Amino acid sequence: AQSVTQLDSHVSVSEGTPVLLRCNYSSSYSPSLFWYVQHPNKGLQLLLKYTSAATLVKGINGFEAEFKKSETSFHLTKPSAHMSDAAEYFCVVSAQAGTALIFGKGTTLSVSS
């Protein structure tokens, strides 16, 4: 069975400081892992994905995530937050293509000036 846990429901940072959004997963198979972002009143957009290639994955808008199998983690980071990064972020796990993706409960990122 698959599951995903986002360890923080809300993260607040100042503009220009680093961002860390934490995600742990559980999967019986080699998982595919994704981070999606949702801006207010919008649909979800893919930030980045891990599909068993390089363990450090680079995504859009300067975000990246590192797959650590030993820690079953897939944390999302960005070196310097921007006001436009304020949104809700979802960590997602999938065992294989065509099966249902399982979403974490989300982390709301607030960015202050």
Place this chain on the structure above:
Amino acid sequence: NAGVTQTPKFQVLKTGQSMTLQCAQDMNHNSMYWYRQDPGMGLRLIYYSASEGTTDKGEVPNGYNVSRLNKREFSLRLESAAPSQTSVYFCASGSYTGELFFGEGSRLTVL
């Protein structure tokens, strides 16, 4: 370049009424999904269709039915709406790599 299109975007129903949410994708994807989003709950899978002609229950299927009309279209029906079904509903289609492409959502209120 439409991607995933959902209709309607907003709907208000009375308890017991029925309605169908429509979803269409133009990316030739085999798999399609319906999720609901509630505050603090993330997205929960209602039903999915791995390919044309097949549908499977997700985490929260009770009170819903689906139809995979063809490869493009996947509809979600509420036969007798309840206030607990007040939510934002998202349709998505999935590429062969597992990436999901989402519609903009349908906000449903059941009074």
